Amino acid sequence: MTKVPEEKDKKKAKTPYTAPALEKGLDIIELLSGEESGLTLSEIATKLSRSTSEIFRMLAVLDRRGYLSTESGRDTYVLTMKLFELSHQHSLVKRLTGASLPIMQKLAPAIEQSCHLSVYHRGKVLVIGQRDSQMDLGFRVKLGSEIDLVDTCSGHVLMAFAEDDMLKQMLQERAGDSFKKSALMARLKKVREQGYESKQSQQVSGVRDISYPVFGYTSEVLAAITVPYLERLDNAPHPTFDQVKEMLSAAAHSISLQLGYKPE
Missing domain, CATH: 1.10.10.10 (Winged helix-like DNA-binding domain superfamily/Winged helix DNA-binding domain)
Known part of the structure; x- marks a missing residue:
């Protein structure tokens, strides 16, 4: 043999x-x-x-x-932008943008603020969808931007609702160690309990971010939808922060349902 x-x-x-x-x-x-x-x-x-x-x-x-x-x-x-365009042909990204962009298109003018959709990508947060408010003045995050995972509203949401193994991987892949893990974990616990994150931007002064999770049909968190809220100082009536927060929550829920999410 x-x-x-x-x-x-x-x-x-x-x-x-x-x-x-x-x-x-x-x-x-x-x-x-x-x-x-x-x-x-x-x-x-x-x-x-x-x-x-x-x-x-x-x-x-x-x-x-x-x-x-x-x-x-x-x-x-x-x-x-060709690589970014090719990434949009990926089935998950196509599903997310297909479900979210029509809702975001209605949300942005209603709240008079811009909004963007982000996913986790190799230690960072990647913006895959964005809509402007059509107001003369405003703030927006550029489509295709890669932003920090630990210091941003959307990053907190993506981490807070991730499974334990995925969260461990996210923290390992995030470049650098310039954060206190104990403080971060306490913050993520609070985000998960309240169902959203809201805090002053650590990148731009005067912007208060609000972010909600978007879930898939297996109840896993797929994305975060975020509004960088700017308070307007003119005398015209504008949606308040609480009103914007409520409409953003409803938009996140609608997108999740479009993706097959079934709330418990």
């Missing part, structure tokens, strides 16, 4: 496959994701410790495929 070389097969299975061209392209995309103003060819090559000739070929392909662009009159490369 021929002996099967199991150990040899195991070692072979553990050997990582390599695709140098693909890895170079991904290195460029990941590098530019952290460079809001873009980088030049030589800057990219230097940061990646590669030659300008091999980087130039990769940039040309990524530019042609729509992942990168160069501003007129400048030689810097910046990421386009």
Whole structure:
């Protein structure tokens, strides 16, 4: 009987496959994701410790495929929104935006405030849906923004209603350790008990955020819908903070029902 070389097969299975061209392209995309103003060819090559000739070929392909662009009159490369657009084709994101955007479209003008929908993504909060109030003055969070998990209203909601294993993963993936875990856990307990989070923004002075969870058909938290509330000082009648909070709660509930959520 021929002996099967199991150990040899195991070692072979553990050997990582390599695709140098693909890895170079991904290195460029990941590098530019952290460079809001873009980088030049030589800057990219230097940061990646590669030659300008091999980087130039990769940039040309990524530019042609729509992942990168160069501003007129400048030689810097910046990421386009194509990756964000592709992420919207993911079934979960499509379900969330499909259920939420019509409701948010009605909510924003009714409360005279902007609103946005966020999900958890690799240690951060990612804004996947946004609607403006159509008022002359206001504040909004840009679509596609990645914001902090620990210091934001939406981050607190996503963590507060997450299962224990998921919460542990979220905290592990969140970059940095500049927070007190005991204080955070106490805050998350309060958010879960009251069903929402509301606090002064730690990013913008004068903004008071309100955020509610959006649940799926298995009762898992899928997203957070948030209003960055601005108090208006003119004499015209406007929805009060409590009224905005009540309408936001109803909107979150409606979106959850659209996603198949069945309240206990």
